[in-house]
Amino acid sequence: MINMNDFLKGSGFIQPIWIFVIVITVFFSFMSEYFLSVGNLSNILVQTSTIGLIALGMTYVMINGNIDLSVGAVLGLAASLSVGLQDYGITIAVIAALASGLVLGAINGLIVWKTGVNAFIVTLGAMIGVRGLIFVYTEEQSFYATNFAFSDFGTASIGPFPVLAIIFLICTLVMHLVLKKTGHGRNTFAVGGNPEAALDAGIRIGRHMMINFIIVGFFAALAGVLLATQMGAATPNLGRDYELWTITAVVLGGTKLTGGYGSITGTLGGVLAIGILRNGMNLMQVPAFYVLVILGVILISVLIIDQRLNVHASKGVSI
Amino acid sequence: MASIEQGKQAIMLSKKHKAGLLNFLSAQGILVFFLICMFAFSLFSEQFLSQSNIMTVVRQASIIGIIAVGVTVVIIGGNLDLSVGSMLSFSTVLVVDLHDKIGPAGAIILMFVLTLIIGAVNGFLIGFMRLNSLIVTLAMLSAIQGLVLIYSGGKNVDIANQSDTWFAFFGRGYVLGIAVPVILFAILAIIVQVVMSHTSYGRRIFAVGGNPAAAVYSGIRKNWCVFSTYLISAFCVSCAALVLGSRVMGSQNNVGQGYELLVLAGIILGGTSLLGGAGSIWKTIIGVLILGFIQNGLLLLGYPYYTQWLVTWVIIILAVWLDLANKRKRLFTTHS
Amino acid sequence: MLKNAAIATSVFMVTTTIAHAEDPYRIGITQNNVGVDSYQTTYESAFEQAADELDNVEVVVLDAGGDVARQIGQVRNLIQQRVDAIIIWPTNGQAVIPVIRQAHNAGIPVVVTNSKIAEAGLEYIAAFSGPDNVQQGASSAEMMCDALDGEGQIVQIAGQPGYTTAMERSQGFEERLAEACPGVELVETQPADWNREKAQRVMENFLTKYDDIDGVYAGDDNMGVGALNAAKSADRAEEIVFIGATNFAVGYEAIERGEYYGSIYQSPVDDAEAALQTALDVLSGEEVPKMNFFETPKITADNLAEFEKPVF
Numbered sequence: 001m002i003n004m005n006d007f008l009k010g011s012g013f014i015q016p017i018w019i020f021v022i023v024i025t026v027f028f029s030f031m032s033e034y035f036l037s038v039g040n041l042s043n044i045l046v047q048t049s050t051i052g053l054i055a056l057g058m059t060y061v062m063i064n065g066n067i068d069l070s071v072g073a074v075l076g077l078a079a080s081l082s083v084g085l086q087d088y089g090i091t092i093a094v095i096a097a098l099a100s101g102l103v104l105g106a107i108n109g110l111i112v113w114k115t116g117v118n119a120f121i122v123t124l125g126a127m128i129g130v131r132g133l134i135f136v137y138t139e140e141q142s143f144y145a146t147n148f149a150f151s152d153f154g155t156a157s158i159g160p161f162p163v164l165a166i167i168f169l170i171c172t173l174v175m176h177l178v179l180k181k182t183g184h185g186r187n188t189f190a191v192g193g194n195p196e197a198a199l200d201a202g203i204r205i206g207r208h209m210m211i212n213f214i215i216v217g218f219f220a221a222l223a224g225v226l227l228a229t230q231m232g233a234a235t236p237n238l239g240r241d242y243e244l245w246t247i248t249a250v251v252l253g254g255t256k257l258t259g260g261y262g263s264i265t266g267t268l269g270g271v272l273a274i275g276i277l278r279n280g281m282n283l284m285q286v287p288a289f290y291v292l293v294i295l296g297v298i299l300i301s302v303l304i305i306d307q308r309l310n311v312h313a314s315k316g317v318s319i
Numbered sequence: 320m321a322s323i324e325q326g327k328q329a330i331m332l333s334k335k336h337k338a339g340l341l342n343f344l345s346a347q348g349i350l351v352f353f354l355i356c357m358f359a360f361s362l363f364s365e366q367f368l369s370q371s372n373i374m375t376v377v378r379q380a381s382i383i384g385i386i387a388v389g390v391t392v393v394i395i396g397g398n399l400d401l402s403v404g405s406m407l408s409f410s411t412v413l414v415v416d417l418h419d420k421i422g423p424a425g426a427i428i429l430m431f432v433l434t435l436i437i438g439a440v441n442g443f444l445i446g447f448m449r450l451n452s453l454i455v456t457l458a459m460l461s462a463i464q465g466l467v468l469i470y471s472g473g474k475n476v477d478i479a480n481q482s483d484t485w486f487a488f489f490g491r492g493y494v495l496g497i498a499v500p501v502i503l504f505a506i507l508a509i510i511v512q513v514v515m516s517h518t519s520y521g522r523r524i525f526a527v528g529g530n531p532a533a534a535v536y537s538g539i540r541k542n543w544c545v546f547s548t549y550l551i552s553a554f555c556v557s558c559a560a561l562v563l564g565s566r567v568m569g570s571q572n573n574v575g576q577g578y579e580l581l582v583l584a585g586i587i588l589g590g591t592s593l594l595g596g597a598g599s600i601w602k603t604i605i606g607v608l609i610l611g612f613i614q615n616g617l618l619l620l621g622y623p624y625y626t627q628w629l630v631t632w633v634i635i636i637l638a639v640w641l642d643l644a645n646k647r648k649r650l651f652t653t654h655s
Numbered sequence: 656m657l658k659n660a661a662i663a664t665s666v667f668m669v670t671t672t673i674a675h676a677e678d679p680y681r682i683g684i685t686q687n688n689v690g691v692d693s694y695q696t697t698y699e700s701a702f703e704q705a706a707d708e709l710d711n712v713e714v715v716v717l718d719a720g721g722d723v724a725r726q727i728g729q730v731r732n733l734i735q736q737r738v739d740a741i742i743i744w745p746t747n748g749q750a751v752i753p754v755i756r757q758a759h760n761a762g763i764p765v766v767v768t769n770s771k772i773a774e775a776g777l778e779y780i781a782a783f784s785g786p787d788n789v790q791q792g793a794s795s796a797e798m799m800c801d802a803l804d805g806e807g808q809i810v811q812i813a814g815q816p817g818y819t820t821a822m823e824r825s826q827g828f829e830e831r832l833a834e835a836c837p838g839v840e841l842v843e844t845q846p847a848d849w850n851r852e853k854a855q856r857v858m859e860n861f862l863t864k865y866d867d868i869d870g871v872y873a874g875d876d877n878m879g880v881g882a883l884n885a886a887k888s889a890d891r892a893e894e895i896v897f898i899g900a901t902n903f904a905v906g907y908e909a910i911e912r913g914e915y916y917g918s919i920y921q922s923p924v925d926d927a928e929a930a931l932q933t934a935l936d937v938l939s940g941e942e943v944p945k946m947n948f949f950e951t952p953k954i955t956a957d958n959l960a961e962f963e964k965p966v967f
Contacts, residue, residue, distance in 0.1 A: 039735045047728040115640040116652040118594070121587050122636055128584065129632020135625035140816035140846075144749035144773060151753035204655045227724055232753035235723055235817055244457055251454050282732060288689060288718040289468035296462025303450050303458075372863045379856055473690035474697070474967060475851075475877065477905050491888055567852050567884065569905060571877075572690050574852055618860055624845065 016306065017253050017269035021276065028280035035283055038160055045165035046230070048275030050075075052168050052268070053223040054246045055253075056175045057216030059267045062250055063179075064212045065192035065259025066112060066119035070126035071220040072242035074104050077134045078224030079234035083143040083150075090150055097228075098221045104130060105217020109210030127243065134236050142235040151232030164226055171219070176264040188212060193260025249274050252302055349590055349602070349638050353609050360616035367619055374498065380611035381504035382559045384604060387582045388504075388511050389555025391603045394586060395515065396548040397528035397595030398445055398452035402437075403556050403582060405463035407575030410434045410560030412467050415570045416476040423486040431557045437463060438553020439546070446546035460579065467572050477569040490566030500562045507558060511551070512600040524548060529596020584631060585610050588638050609634075679713045682706070682934055683733035684742040687770070688721035692849055692877060693967030694901060694923050695744075698769075702927035712935070723750045730754045734761050740781075740934045742766045748819035752776035764937045768930035770820045777945065784933040785926060787948040788820050791900050791919045792827025794953050798917045799828075799870050800836035802896040807869030809896075810861050811844040812854050812882055814874035821846070824874050824900055839870070847878045854881030862889050870896040876906030876918050883914060902954050907964045910956055917955035920962050925949050 029036045054071045061068050082097035108126055112119045145151055156163045179185040190198045191205045198205050228234045253270030255262025277298065281291050361368045386403050393400045410430050417426035441459060445452045478484065492499040515521035526534040527544045535541050564570060589606025591598030613634075614627045644650045684702065689695050699716065706714040715738060719726030723746045733741050734757065741758050745751045748771060755772070756779045758765050764781035771783060799809065811828070814821030825844065832839055842865065847854035854873060861868060862885060871886075873879030879899030886892040892914060899906050902918040909915035929949045936943050954962055 034736050037735065040732070043728070043731050043735055046731075047724075050724060111636060111640075114651045115636070116643055116647075117636060117639045120593055121639050124580070124583060124587070125632045125635040128580070128628045128635075132625045132628030132632065135623070136629070140625075142747055142749045142817050144752070144775065146775070148753070148756075151756075155753070155757060199654055206652070206654050230753070231723060231727055231750040233723075233747070233750035235747050235750055237817065238723065240722075244460070248454070248457065251451075257451055257453060279728075279732065282717060282729065283736075285715065285717075288720060289465050289473065292461045292465030293469070294465075296458040296460075296465065299458040299461075300444065300450070300455060303454060304448060307448070307450060366863055369863070375859050375863050379859065468690040471690075472696065473699070474693040475903075479908075563852065567855060567881065569851060569880075571692060571850060571852075574850070615860065618845075619864055 015254055015263070015266050015269060016309065017266055017273060017302075020302065021269050021273050024273065024276050024280065028276065028283065032280065032283040035280060040279070040283075042157070042160065042162050042165055044272070044275045044279050045168065046162050047279065048271050049164045049168035050223045050227050051242060051245050051249055051274070052271040053171060053219045053226070054216070054242065055249045055267050055271050056171060056264060057212070057219035058246050058250050059253070059255050059262055059264055060175070060179065060188055060212040061119075061216050062247075062255050062257060063192045063259060063262040064188045064209055065195065066209060066212070067123065067247065067257070068108065068213065068216050069120065069123040069243045070104065070108060070130055071216060071246055072239035073127050073130035073134065074101050074217055074220040075224035075227065075239035075242060076234075076236065077101075077104070077130055077137070078221035079228040079238050080134055080138050080143060080236065082225045082228045083145050083232075083234040084138065086145060086147060086150065090147065094225055097225050098218065101217040101219075101221020101224070102214055103217075105214040105220075106210065108217065109213030112213065113206035113210050138234075138236045140236055142233060145228070145232045148232065150229055154226065154229030154232070164230070167226065171222075172264060172268055179264055184208065184211065189260055191259075245274065248299055252299065254306065349588065349605060349609070349642075352634070352638070353605060353612075356609070356613060356616065360612070360620070364616065364619040367616055372615065372619075374501075376611045376615045377501050377608070378498045379615075380607050381498075381500040382562055383578065383581050383585060383611075384504045384607045385500075385507055385555050385559040385562065386552075386578060387585050387603045387607050388507050388600055389552035390582050391586055391591055391598055391600055392511060392515065392524065392551045393452075393548045394591055394593060395528050395595060395598045396524045396545055397531065398545060398548065399583075399593070400441065400456050400549065400552050401453065401579045401583075402441060402456040402459035402463060403552065404575040404577060404579040405460045405467065406434060406437055406553065406556045407560055407563065407578050408570075408573055409437065409463050409467045409470075409575075410557050411564045411567075411570040411574050412471050412476055412572060414560055415478055415564045415568070416471065418478050418484070418486055418564075419480075423484055427486075427561065430560065431554070434553045434557040434560070435550055438549045438556075441553070442546035442549030445549065446542045446544075464573070464576075471572055473572060475569060475571050481568045486565050487568070488565070489561045490563065490568075500566070503558060503562060507555065508600050508604055515600065520547075525596055527595075581610065582607075584635060588631075588635055590638065590642055679711045680740070680935070680938055681713050681715065681736075681738045682740045682742060682931070682938075683715040683717065683736070683738040684768075684930075685717040685719055685726050685729040685733070685744065687719060687726075687744045687746050689718040691721065692875075693903070694875075697967045698744075698923035698927045701924040702931060705928050705931050709935075712931075719746050721746055723747045726751060727754045730758060734758050734763060738763065740764045740766065740938055742768050742930050742934055744769050745772050745819065747817065748772045749776075752779070755779050764934075766930060766934045766937060769926055770818070771823065772819070780945075781937045782933050782943045782945055782947055784929045784947040785949070786921050786951045788823035789827035790948075791921075791951055792824040792829075793831035794919055794951075795824075795872055795898050795900055795917075796828045796831035797835060798898050798953055798955065799832065799872060799896065800839060802898070802916045803836075803839055803869055805836050806838040808840050808842055808865070808867055809870035809872060810858075810865070810868055811841055812857055812871065812873045812878050813844055813846045814878070815848045816846045821849075821874050828872055847873075847881070849875060849877060851877050851881035851884075854878035855885045858882040858885035859889070862886065862891060868895055870898065873897070873899045875899055875901040876903040876909075876915075877901075879915065879918070880905045880909060883909060887914075902962075902965055903967060904965045907954075907959070907962075910954065910959055913956065917953060919951050920954040920965075921951045922965070923967065 078097040078101050082093050085093035085096050111122045187203050187208050249270040250267050253266030366372050390400050414426050414430040444450050444455045523539050527541050585607035586603050589602035617627050689699050706712045717729045726746045755765050759779040767780050767783045769785040813825050845857045847857050871882045876899035883897050886895050897915045899918040901921045906918050
């Protein structure tokens with residue numbers, strides 16, 4: 001029984017979310033003939049890459065014991081900049097867009113570090129305010145990339161593999177290694193697990209927090225630029241609610257909101273789970289109204305199962 | 320490092336000189352800020368402080384305010400409720416749709432019962448199952464929105480005969496010249512404030528939110544306390560739905576979308592800590608009113624509606640920061 | 656019968672894209688945001704019903720939930736499934752162009768319904784089917800002009816910012832108003848996102864800000880009725896002319912009561928059937944004009960009896 005428990009908890013070799021991913025993959029491949037086609041699978045990867053990229057950064061921030069609610073707005077701003085500034089050349093537009101993510105991440109991180117205000121509040125403010133920045137910049141207009149080279153990049157593939165999916169998988173691998181193998185990764189866990197102990201051990205907790213906010217800001221901006229290449233355009237409302245789905249995916253992947261625990265592999269599973277569920281239910285033509293209910297119920301069920309498996313980890317409920 | 324230490328000393332020094340003023344400003348900072356804003360807007364817009372404008376703003380703020388009263392209780396108990404936006408859509412669609420089918424009295428009763436059941440589901444999952452409130456109410460936000468759409472089939476609901484139903488009282492009525500939504504908001508706020516600060520129940524909610532472990536040792540039934548806060552939140556949402564449904568005499572399925580954020584912003588701005596165990600309804604009222612007046616003032620001055628978002632960003636962080644700085648007697652944190 | 660025969664022959668003619676000639680057409684539709692208002696919901700059921708009545712059509716009905724990125728994903732999925740035609744109700748007139756181009760390049764004809772896409776995308780679509788929103792705005796301006804006798808001060812409550820229908824109606828209204836009615840001044844425009852409660856709040860703010868409002872133009876009746884609600888509460892409804900677009904049941908009733916001046920009659924059933932028919936015409940190889948507008952007449956108290964009350 002203990003072995004079974006260990007196995008399910010993921011201390012063996014497979015995390016519970018991946019069992020879930022396998023189950024729904026099998027389920028949908030029986031329900032729809034299109035599901036397992038190469039084209040559909042690469043579609044799923046491309047579609048999950050947006051939330052997926054943000055989720056990589058969010059995993060760091062959450063392991064660190066913080067949260068970032070502003071990612072959807074940062075994504076929207078980066079997308080608008082990457083299309084709106086193309087008069088100065090695509091390269092400059094993309095660089096400016098990515099820089100906006102770095103800067104906003106740094107601002108969030110610096111405020112959390114220096115003022116000590118809860119990250120939830122700081123980024124809730126930024127979520128509202130950065131959306132305001134987008135509207136000020138775009139004056140409510142959508143931008144359209146007149147250069148099809150920009151949107152062709154979003155649909156390009158190398159062999160059967162779409163470029164966006166490759167970028168996402170490479171970033172996933174890099175972020176996995178950074179978290180596992182570097183000092184920054186270890187300190188991120190230490191700070192999230194027990195900030196006071198980390199402080200006593202001489203870890204510069206403020207700096208690590210800020211770096212992680214910069215990371216998530218960068219990935220939100222990268223996701224925004226890539227999403228803009230998929231659409232060849234940007235709309236001022238782009239990225240609304242993405243923070244909710246990102247947090248959902250990361251939590252599904254086993255990362256604890258209380259900090260100190262989590263993994264990139266789990267996050268990848270969580271992102272894929274949501275992507276596969278959406279895609280599969282589309283193929284099965286589940287009415288959109290029911291999809292909302294089903295996603296909500298599944299999320300709560302996974303939480304309950306996860307908690308039953310980790311009884312000792314259920315102590316904290318506050319954010 | 321040295322320069323940071325010097326900076327800190329400089330701040331401490333300057334603090335000594337202005338200690339009295341600073342203490343006052345940071346204790347009542349948000350109120351002072353509120354008054355300065357009001358004054359500034361009134362300089363540029365003559366309508367801003369007119370009686371009709373003030374009544375309009377307070378009436379518009381009362382729906383958010385009513386919900387915020389309930390969510391404040393949840394937050395004092397150490398949890399969050401993000402599902403109130405969808406819940407508001409649910410309750411409003413329900414009461415409007417049932418109004419013509421079973422009459423206003425039946426519609427109101429059924430709406431309260433069903434909304435409280437949803438609140439009980441939240442409360443059960445968070446209070447008894449001990450699941451994380453952020454994620455549970457996030458999942459409920461999605462699930463309830465789906466339920467609304469399934470119930471209405473995606474269509475708007477309307478009350479056919481709007482001129483002679485007493486249901487109009489809640490959103491459109493006046494008593495002694497004061498709009499009923501404002502009166503409802505005031506009554507709810509007073510009752511909940513009294514309960515929270517003058518009853519043993521209120522003290523237990525503070526205890527559970529402030530120090531759960533100690534609360535359990537002292538014999539408080541924590542599960543029930545948390546459970547009950549979600550019932551209060553659902554009750555407040557029901558009252559808000561009553562006002563909203565009666566005001567519009569119809570409802571779209573997504574009418575409550577985004578309210579959870581406005582409510583949270585108001586509560587945070589008022590100064591209630593998200594960590595639980597502290598906060599007050601008065602603060603929440605002030606926070607909600609500030610948001611309402613800033614939005615209104617900027618519109619009157621002719622700024623586009625989205626400028627209020629930028630202002631909200633700045634003042635939310637400033638308000639919480641100054642509050643914290645006052646408590647630790649330091650502007651910045653010391654760790655590196 | 657004749658039609659079926661014609662379609663059957665055309666199926667034989669296009670066997671290159673369809674494996675089995677006797678298979679029905681598979682048409683995928685991705686809608687903007689079902690459930691956000693009754694128009695879109697009625698459209699969806701009308702579309703499904705119209706498809707059910709035809710033996711040779713099988714439809715895949717999807718909803719983007721207002722999210723551009725999700726809609727793009729859905730079109731990709733439809734391309735992947737090799738449907739015979741794609742009908743798209745764009746969430747945004749510009750952002751969907753690249754994916755429409757992709758469908759076009761994959762040999763799948765695309766019909767845009769209800770809300771136009773930007774100029775640059777027109778070469779990739781087989782046809783557009785829907786109302787002429789610029790014309791609708793212009794018609795509303797003419798009604799406003801008649802109602803106010805060419806003089807007054809008005810406000811506008813617009814639909815969702817960045818959404819083509821909202822922009823075209825505003826554009827049509829503002830241009831025609833300036834041209835036909837220089838004496839009527841549009842003093843302010845605020846968006847209310849197609850939301851009645853928001854429109855009510857916007858109107859309340861207008862009423863405090865302006866002591867003199869002679870008319871309100873709303874991007875649809877749902878918002879127009881919200882504005883009417885606000886004016887009634889402030890006892891100023893009598894002095895104000897309300898004009899909307901997309902006549903809703905509540906707007907129809909308000910015109911009946913004499914509280915609302917007029918609107919534009921636009922049936923989601925006509926809209927849905929026109930879209931399906933256009934797609935079928937394209938598939939059967941008929942010459943289809945690029946722009947297919949269905950009739951959306953003015954509706955006021957004078958001709959109210961000629962129209963059935965909208966079901967939404």
